[in-house]
Amino acid sequence: MFHWLEKRPFFFAVAVFVTIAFAGLIEILPNFAQASRPTIGTAPYSTLELAGRHVYIKNSCNACHSQLIRPFKAETDRYGHYSLSGEYAYDRPFLWGSKRTGPDLMRVGNYRTTDWHENHMWDPAGVVPGSIMPAYKWTFTNIADVDTAYAEQITIKNAFNVPYNKPIPMKDGSTTTVALADSLSGAHASALEEAKVVAADMKNQNVKDAVANGQIPEIVALIAYMNSLK
Template identity: 40%
Template sequence: MKHESVETNAGLLIILTLAVISVGGLVEIVPLFYIDDTIEEVDGVRPYTPLEQRGRDIFVREGCYTCHSQMVRPFRDEMLRYGHYSLAAESQYDHPFQWGSKRTGPDLARVGGKYSNEWQVQHLIDPQSLVPESIMPGYPWLAETPLDYSDIDRRMVALKRVGVPYSLTEEEYEANVERFGEEHARMFDIRDAEDNLVRQAQAGNFDGNPGTVTEMDAMVAYLQVLGTMVDFSEYDDGHFAEFR
């Protein structure tokens, strides 16, 4: 069959197009019926604490995702620069997730613990003071704006409805103790969300100002947890390849 025949016959072109789309769809869909889960089996991944979640909300609000992806792709050059490639399991509690390929700035999937709290604060206030070639704008108001956490319990309830295992009952709390440990289970208890948020902010003193809980506290708390939940040294090389 000549290609010209396909291009000049609308009916034939539609039929062949539908056939190609159908085959492509089957290739993508059929394997899903033969696997138990699309999430890797990995220890350590947990929901965000109330403070970290508010930081993530601010990260999204300020549009940081438009310049920074959170997805290390499984290519040698990316893993040499950023670390182990991203796992689906690491984003299972993200709504919405921050994957993508737009990188005006570096990928942030594994930025947690790479720099000190002080570095993160200064970088957010005046990026060029630490990275002269950076084109990132400053966000000095984060250090001056008190964090609004009056609705943190409602935010957590909304996330719970889409599958994040925050607890509202004693039974759910005990399930989280067994799954994540008592320390984290306390942080995931919606009934004490505000107290837990303030407690973590004061203990971490992320913005260097222990007198108040600011948006900077939340933002830095979020950045410092990115990529830190999975200890990849516990897994053999190639362990996660079977899930790809």
């Protein structure tokens, strides 16, 4: 029986495949529906936040910063409540990371401000002496890609029923809605509105001028995203 398999490459390959595929079937498939249910208070990303998330990914921030707080006292003391599965329901892709060269950012929106981020991204060691993080000055001049963020919003709304323009239950019993524009120009307009709020708290004159002229530098989107991490 065994030798029969050993000299038949095709059936041998099938046997290998079954052996290795089995683990995936058992481990991964059955939890899918359950794990993707959002917790109360978790809302999808707005256009600007999503554009900021793309800036985060573009610069591989996740190579050094995790977004996963483990249930240990030392971690909850440092970063806040430990992570819940449903909090990640709208994260495509997930950004847990695998290395903490810098601190966790899962709830960074709770304890850092726009002003702090602006100074820190321009000169990390100037804000945190001894920091080994590179400066991200180019995000102050590069323009954020709102088009792609909007395209992604439409895609996930259609493909995965992400609840844009629908009431989302919040922790205090109220509801909120995340608006999704019905045209690209509408998306630009609403992203710009959000950007103006962020830029109002910033000091960099070039960034302020750009936003006043209807353009959104990457740093503004990035800060909007990080402020949304709570």
